[in-house]
Every structure is written in C-alpha cells, then in structure tokens.
Amino acid sequence: MKSVNKMIAFLALAGAIVAVNSCKPKGPQDAVVGNAAEKVYVAPGKYDEFYNIVSGGFNGQMSVYGIPSGRLFRIIPVFSQFPENGYGFSEETKPMLMTSHGFVPWDDLHHIALSETKGEHDGRWAFANGNNTPRVARVSLKTFKTEEILELPNSGGNHSSPFITENSEYIVAGTRFSVPVGDNRDVPISSYKQNFKGTISFIKIDPTTGRMNIGFQLKTPGVDFDLSRAGKGPSHGWFFFSCYNTEQAYTLLEQNATQKDKDFIMAVNWKKAEEYIAQGKGEKVKAKYAHNMLNESTHTASSEMMTEVLQLDPTVLKDIIYFIPCPKSPHGCDTDPSGEYIVASGKLAALIPVFSFTKIQKAIADKDFEGEYAGIPVIKYESALHGEVKKPGLGPLHTEFDEKGNAYTSFFVSSEIVKWNVKSLEVLDRVPTYYSIGHLCVPGGPTAKPHGKYVIAYNKITKDRYLPTGPELTQSAQLYDISGDKMQLLLDFPTTGEPHYAEAIPASLVMPNSTKIFKIEENNHPYAAKGEKEAKVERKGNEVHVYMTAIRSHLVPDNIEGIKLGDVVYFHVTNLEQDWDVPHGFAIKGAANAEILIMPGETQTLKWTPDEVGVSPFYCTDFCSALHQEMQGYARVSAAGSNIPLKFSTGVIAEEAKSSPK
Amino acid sequence: MKYCVILAITAAMFSCAPDKSKMNNEQYPDQSSGKSAVEEVIANPTKGIGAVKNVTLKSPLEQERVSRGLAIYEMKCAACHKLTDQRLVGPGWKDVTKRRKPEWIMNMATNVDVMLEKDAEAQKLLELCLVRMPNQNISVGDARDILEYMRSNDGEK
Secondary structure, three states: OOOHHHOOOOOOOOHHHHHOOOOOOOOOOOOOOOOOOHHHOOOOOOOOOEEEEEEEEEEEEEEEEEEEOOEEEEEEEEOEEEOOOOEEOOOOOOHHHEOOOEEEEOOOOOEEEEEEEEEEEEEEEEEEOOOOOHHHEEEOOOOEEEEEEEEEEOOOOOOOOOOOOOOEEEEEEEOOOEEOOOOOOOOHHHHHHHHHHEEEEEEOOOOOOOOOEEEEEEEEEOEEEEEEEEEOOOHHHHEEEEEEEOOOOOOOOHHHHOOOOEEEEEEHHHHHHHHHOEEEEEEEEEEEEEEEEEEOOOOOOEEEEEEEEEEEEEOOOOOEEEEEEEEEEEEEEEEOOOOOOOEEEOOOOEEEEEEEEEHHHHHHHOOOOOEOOOOEEOOOOOHHHHEEEEEOOEEEEEEEOOOEEEEEEEEEOOOOOEEEEOOOOEEEEEEOOOOOOEEEEEOOOOOOOOOOOOOEEEEEEHHHHHHHEOOOOOOEEEEEEOOOOEEEEEEEEOOOOOOOOOOEEEEHHHHHOOOOOOOHOOOOOOOOOOHHHHEEEEOOOOEEEEEEEEOOEEEEEOOOEEEEOEEEEEEEEEEEEOOOOEEEEEEOHHHHHHOEEEEOOOOEEEEEEOOOOOOEEEEEOOOOOOOOHHEEEEEEEEOOOOOOOOOEEEEOOOHHOOOOOO | HHHHHHHHHHHHHHHHHOOOOOOOOOOOOOOOOOOHHHHHHOOOOOOOOOOOOOOOOOOOHHHHHHHHHHHHHHHHOOEEEOOOEOOOOOOOOOOHHHHHOHHHHHHHOOOOOOOHHOHHHHHHHHHHHOOOOOOOOOHHHHHHHHHHHHHHHOOOO
C-alpha cells in the first residue's frame, strides 16, 4: 500500500513537473519516469526473462534479444549469407539459399511465427518469410540454426506469411502481389483484371520433425494480400487475411489502390478446403520450387527442385472463402486470445473495426451477403461487426493482446501505442513512440495465452534517439511496461536490420533445450575426421579433399604439399572439441570466400581455388585458447605440371630443417 | 565452517565403513550428486572431485573396455595426449595409471572444470601445460573404458 501511495505521490509530482514544463519543446529524453532503469536492469551473469525473436527485414536475418534488457544475443542467418559463421558460404550451407532462380543470397525477412501447441508457444521452431523471392524458413530453437527453406510457386512476393495455426498444423503464405500464373504469363500489365491472380499457400508442418511441404494452394481473385492470422479456440479451422488494392490497380497504387472506402478481410475455412482435398477435388498443377533441408547428422544441407503443387479454386469450390468489407486499405488482421474477435487495421481509416467470429458464422449461415466480388460472396459489414474503436489515432497498423482482455494497437502516423478493451472497445491509454512505430510485440501476444508484462515497439524512424552515425542510423525498438493501468516507457534499444514483426517467448520454454555441442560420435558428415587419426588429404582428379581436425590449439594436417594450380581444394574441418562454446574458425589466404566457423563436433567445408604458386598460410579465426595465435599451418601450391607428391603432416620436423642455417 | 567440519566427519565415517556389496562396474552415481565439492576434496585428497568414488579394477584386463577405450582415445584424446611420456598439449599417458589413482583419472576426464577449479593436482598440471583441458563430453562409462586402455598402455595384461 505504501509503495502505491508513494507511486501516486510521485506520479502527481511528475505530473506537476510535466505541467510546468509542458510549454518547452520535447526532447528525446522525455517520457521516461520513475524506476525504469530498475525494471530493465539484468545484473551481470543473470538471465533475461524472455527471448525476443525479431525479424531483420532487409538484412534477411533473424535476431535474438533478451527482454527486458534489450541485449542482442544472436543473429541467425536465414535468407542471407552471413560472414560471421560462414552460412551461405560454406559448402554445407550453400544449398539452403538455392531457389528456382538459382542461388539467391539475400532476401527480405519480415515476420516471425513461433510454433504452438494448443494455442500456446511450445518453444520448438521459429518460422519466417522471405518477401522478395517467395520463401518460408524454419529455424530450430534448439540449435538456433536455419533447418529448412521452402520456396513458394505462383507467388509474387511472400508478405502475408508465415502465420501459424494453434497446433502448428499449417503456416500460411499469401502473395503480396497478384501476378499472372499458369502457362500464359506473357500478358500486358494492363490486363490485370483478366489475368492476374493471387495465391495463398497452406504449408503443412510435420508435427514431429517440423518438416514443411505445401499442403495446398488457394487460387484467389487478383488483389494484394497484406497480413494474416489463424483463428483459435472457437475459430480454429479458419484463417483471416487482410486484402488491399481491391481496385485491382496496376500502376500508381498510392492513388489508384486507395479509392474505395472499403477493402476486404478474407476469411478462409481451411478445414473445408481439407474436406475438398479428401474428396479428390484439388488439381495438381506443374510448378517449380526449391525445397532445402539441413541434415542434422551430416551438418549438410541439400536442395531438391519440386515439380507440382495441389491447387483449389474457391470460385468453383464454394464455402472456402468469404470477403468481409473493411475500411480502408487494411494492414494488420489480428485475432484476440479468445479467438472470437478479429481486429482489422485500415492504414488510412480513422477507426478500428472489430469483427466477431460468431457473427461471421451467422452471416454465412443466413447468407447475409451484400453481393459477390470476383465470384466470392461478400458478407455485409454490419452483420460481421462486433463494433468499432472510434478515433483511436492515425494510421493503425498492428494489434497484440494481453491476458486481461486488452488490445495494443500501433499507430504509424500518430506514432503511438493505444491500449483499448477488446469487448468494450473503449480506449484506455496511449503512449508516444519514437518514432513511427510499425509492428509491436507482447510476449505471447498472438497466442491464446499472452504473458503480458511488456509491449515492444519496433520503430520505422530512429532520428535523434542515438549518437548519430552518418545518414544511416541504427534501427530501433522500445520497451514499455504494461503491467499497470498506464503503459510506461522503460528502454530504447538498437536493433539490427529493419525489425518488422517479432515474437517474445518465456526463456523457460527455450533455454533448457538449447543444444550445447554436436556429439562427435553422431557426426555423419562424409568428410568428417573423427579424431586426428582420420585426418588425411586425398586427391580425386583435380579435387583435393583435406580431412582436417581442429582442437586447441592445432590443426591436423598443418603442412600440406602437392597441391597444383588448377586444383580445387576442399578443407573439411572437423572441430574435435566437445565443450560448450569452443568453436574454431578456418581461413586460408586467397580464398574468395568468407571464413568458416565450426561448432564443437561439427564439420564444415571451405572451398579454395588457389590462383598462384607459393605457400599459403591458414589459421584458426576464432580466438580459442592461450595458443590460438599458434594455431596455424601452410599449404604449398606448385605449378600445374609439377610432380611434387601429395603429402601432409603435423609435428614432423624434416631432416633438412633440423640442420641449423649456416 | 562448522557445517563443513560436520560434513567432513560424516564423510570420513562413511569412508571407513566396510565396502558395501560390490557395485556393478557400469553403475555410478549421478554426476550431479548433491554433495558440495569442498566436502569431496576433504574426503578424497587423491581421488579427485567428481562422481567417481571407488573403482574396482580387474585382472586380467577387460579387453572389451580396452578396445572401446582405444576408440574414444583416438576420437577425443589423441589430439592432445601422446601414449609415450612426451607432453604434447597435455601430458603423455605413459605410466599415468602408476602416478594417479584410477578415481582421480576418471574424475579428471568427466569433471574437468571442477577439477581445474578445486583439485590441487589438476591445477599443477594446468600451470605446466597452460591450456585448460577441454570438457570432451565423456561419460563415466567412457572414462572407465579409457582407464582400461591406459592400463593396457602401461603394460598391464
């Protein structure tokens, strides 16, 4: 009680100070009050309460932060090569970035979906979408490695993805851009209305392995799909997508796709789609898309080109999809923890409509439609509506939820987070963000069991929040305490890449399962050297394979001779360490490549095409021990026609070297 | 402090007690036993610190263990330990079974971080070699196999 009184007194005082100072221009330091520092301080050696898995936007990566400290722990490369650990550079990981367009080493990663069981986070996998070259990826929350990437055919750009169902049955992938699909794709752009189609892919997740494959694809009218959420609880079996450009504009969308007062939320009954498939009503069509998998026991990825996909046409197969009018250019489309309410945020609307799943079902049963759009029934707006949040702010984008029945919506234009009650639709509180918030995240916010406590803002503009670093500034996030009635700004923290969506999960669901080492006994890499006795060098034509071992603090072999110009040399380096956090690195002079980083018990391969005669040094690139600087060796490269025999050794002192120089 | 003394006395009492019925060689207490490291140092000055309290050695050597121990040696130990008395990264293994109690060897292999922290003999080796022996994820069963291989390396039959 005392502390509450104290706090009230403090707030009153703070209010008075603010009132006195309110005429002064606001600086970036404003809005932090009270015990903020105490709430975000994680003492040295202590752990954060939540993992925050954050998309990296145009860096194509995922990053991992601690909440409440905002400390960055890891960058996980997903759709982009990563020099720090050789992802996409090592021979083992290159296949992960293969697509139907060949090797694509950079993409734009927007959204995170954490796996769920019974509507709650289960701490197994994080999924992410590749926006530009349409793909989805699965990252293990045991190893924090990208284990699988699946390309999506007939997609113009995978933005509306990878949202997940309550038991991880499916993740979805809705095309952002409708495009001509099928055999006739060389058509005038102005024939959008006739020829351009959207697709929504339902990607089936194997419940044990997490392995993905496209269960089916829905063909849709040509519009832009933006975001999505699965139903849950009573609405499990349904998916909701926001659609814009129902004007079907193909140029100057800024003007031409913002004409109508309302676009649509698309409701998809995926259980119905499954019924049609069971009846054999899907159509297999030719497609070309890559499916890339990491084999955990060989530490090696492989890429397979797929050739067909199962499609359903909802204009023929009725009752799969329905449109619900929604003002205006909707962006976020979020279902509340109960599964009853669907919150749609029209980017250009001055209100937030909240739809009721029960009412949608009733409207469908009563055929309470206002007409059809491109052969799909359109439910009457009022018949689906629970109510509208009036005058919430400008430019609503995304909504997350707490465990107390409240929603938190981000407002890009008015740069704030607004808290409101889902049932009463009453605005309860608002706080400014610095600046122009995009996505936001409440731990467990998209699940049936939010953990509340914090909301994190991922801002689009950083401006004056940090020491300037030229025109290009850090990206930024902000942490707010939402445990009380009033939201409280606690912390600014910089982020890597442009953060779009993020999820936060209690550390207790992830930390106990974290892999510490790869067991050397279980390493089935074909070029592994499981012990120095297996270290060797082999020639296969002009390929030279070095089976190398690394352990503190030497490489075996460390003297290699007999390589010739024209050879391609593969250094397969096995880290023999079996201790947590003892990686070794490997680099050789002149390699047109990044270094590689090898985790304990792992084998990774660096390809080197020597381009000059001489002796090239190689060394360990990850400081590993007091004798790290001694962890080095030499490879001798001879002329193409040379008859120097292939030989290798470690610790062998030749006779000629023993005699001291005269 | 008082508590430690009591513990030490209790431990001493137990260590004097006659051997319980012989444990199966494969059965060892859980590595994360509840006892504090300090207590075990007092109880076992030459046996090291860890899960291994008493090892029963058989004669002749158990050949299955010797060959398993050799395989583990080649995969996880040979990079740093020679079979002669020559030091590479760590000390050579020649005669190690004559210098150390079997329990100390097995505790060093399975509980190396604690050993380097608390065991005076292990610390002497670190001062000599200057490279911390890595935790090679060796189970107590593995360590027993390695020990048998060391005995074979030291000429036991």
